[in-house]
Amino acid sequence: MKPEIPMIKHVIGTKYNDLSPEAIEKTKIFLLDTIGCSIAGTSGPSAKEILSTAKAWGAAKSSRVWGTHKALPHTSAAIVNAYQIHCLEFDCVHESGVLHPMSTxxxxxxxxxxxxxxxxxxxTGKEFIQAIILGIDVSCSIAKSSNAPMRFFRPALTGGFGATASVAKLRRFDEKKLHNALGIYYGQAGGNMQAHIEGSKLLGLQVGFGARNSLVACDLAERNIEGPKDFLTGKYGYFNLMEGEGLYDLDPAWQEWGKAxxxxxxxxxPFPSGRLTHYAIDALQSLKKKHGFKHKDVRKVICxxxxxxxxxxxxxxxxxxxxxxxxxxxxYICALTLIYGEVSQEDFHPQKLSDKGIGNLAEKIYVEPDENTDLNAFGPQQITVYLKNEQKFAYSSKYAIGHPRNPLSRKQQLDKFFYCWKMAENKIPHKIAENVIHKIDNLEKLKNTTELIDLITI
Incomplete structure (x- = not known):
């Protein structure tokens, strides 16, 4: 059996009553987190310019842009909304897949x-929850099956497979239409790591393109346009072309459809920086708390x-x-943590980025390879601080704060959400933020999910 078949059967065949209470609860938790990120992202780099550009891409006003009073064609709105989610590097992560699964x-x-x-x-809220869970199953199962170093940007490219599955579920596609939609999506799939290396704003836009392309794929499939069928493991399918021929193993994830x-x-x-930096943040916070040293005491740090x-x-x-x-x-992230004890969005404003004190300390941070051979592992990371008085302290960070095995508390989740809410370009009252929390906490009871969108547009 082709690997596309059990994946498609899982998406189409799974009903709301098949979902575990734990999965439903986690879905609501990460939906709240994602909406918070999207509201914060309205003040992100070039967000206004991207919205202004998107307004010229069509006259229809079928979908709203969150945190604004604008409405655009659905494909254009998807680009802007997804960009806002990811542009501040604050959105949730699936570490074993090296994927931001909720953004696209x-x-x-x-x-x-x-x-x-x-x-x-x-x-309905139940239909929305179901679509999210099944889409996450698709994107994360694909992503975690790769053994290759990432060349294409998985949050955009692989995330788009999950988005396509979710949209297809919302449109009540049958197996044939979903198969076509996923193949059509693959024909548009893209997003590479060059933007990541250069720190380009295109990184977040690639997530937006993935969201748009999933909608385009479903639009075409709905009109019975055929897509390629062997889009995963065909000669030029996703795994062989974009991850690397033979650099994948489907068996572990594919045996768990309907089980995990x-x-x-x-x-x-918990911090608006690359997730791979959070292990060092966690380690330095722990070491500072335990040993009480100041950033001025530090001679060097080896990661x-x-x-x-x-x-x-x-x-x-x-x-x-x-x-x-x-x-x-x-x-830079380690220097911020040593000086301020944490990392916040304000640390990426021009005055901080040009600060000599931060820069001098950043140049004392050395990043070296360990003996781990897993090309997709986030941790553990061994952080050693060397002080000017010849003392040294080490910490091995295995599961950084926010990891499923080291989760944020409910208070920490809400603190992050309210912090994001305050970053909105167009300020929205705190009372509405509380209403958003209430709606999501009771999402399975919603008869019309646009009630949630009503709260995050102005």
Whole structure:
């Protein structure tokens, strides 16, 4: 049997009553987190310019842009909404897949729900929850099956497979239409790591393109346009072409369709920087708390890290770097943690990015490879602080704060949400944030999910 078949049967055949209470609860937790990120992202780099550009891409107003009073064609709104989710590097992560699974998916599905409302159709909260869980199953199962170093940007490319599955579920596709939609999506799939290396704003836009392309795929499949069928393991399918021929193993994930909910493997990002930097943040916070040293006491820090961390965030410090570059620079992130005790969005404003004190300390952070051979491992990371008085302290960070095995408390989740809410470009009252929390906490009771969208548009 081709691997596409059990995946498609899982999406089409799974009903709401098949979902575990734990998966439903986690879905609501990470939906709240994702909406918070999207509201914060309205003040993100070039967000206004991207929205202004998207307004020229069509006159229809079928879907709203969150945090604004604008409405656009559904494909254009999806680009902007998904960009807002990811542009601050604050959105949740599936570590074993090296994937931000909710960004592309929610960017597409909430936009699709608004489009359906525009056409007089309603999507219930239960239908939305079901679509999210199944889409996450698809994207995370594909992503975690790769054994290759990431060349294409999985949050955009692989995330789009999950978004396509979710939108198809909301449209009540049968197996044939979903198969076509996924193949058509693959024909548009893209997003590479060059934007990541350069710290380009295109990184977040690639997530937006993935969301848009999933909607385009479903639009075409709905009209019975055929897509390629062997899009996963065909000669030029996703795994052989984009991950690397033979550099994958489907068996572990494919044996778990209907048995494991991938949403339970998703974790929070408590800091607005690359997730691979959070292990060092966690370690330095622990060491400072235990030993009481100050940043002025530090002679150097050595971070022994797996190959993925070295490759993606082991980049050299640059003065006056673009925010997206700095968020993915372990030296800069470690310096911030040593000086301020944490990392916040304000640390990526121009005055901080040009600060000599931060820069001098960042140049004392050394990132070195450890002996881990797993090309997709986030941790453990061994962080050793050397003080000027010849003392040294080490900490091995195995599961950074926010990981499913080291989760945020409910208070920490809400603190992050309210912090994001305050970053909105167009300020929205705190009372509405509380209403959003209430709606999501009771999402399975909603008769019309656009009630949630009503609260996050102005």
């Amino acid at each position: 998916l929610i960017g597409a599905t909430l936009t699709e729900i608004d489009r359906q409302q525009h056409e007089g159709k309603k999507v 909910s991938r949403i339970l493997e998703v974790g929070h990002k 022994k890290v797996p190959p993925l961390t070295l490759r993606l965030v082991g980049r050299p410090y640059k003065k006056n770097a673009e925010p997206n570059y700095a968020k993915l620079c372990l030296g």
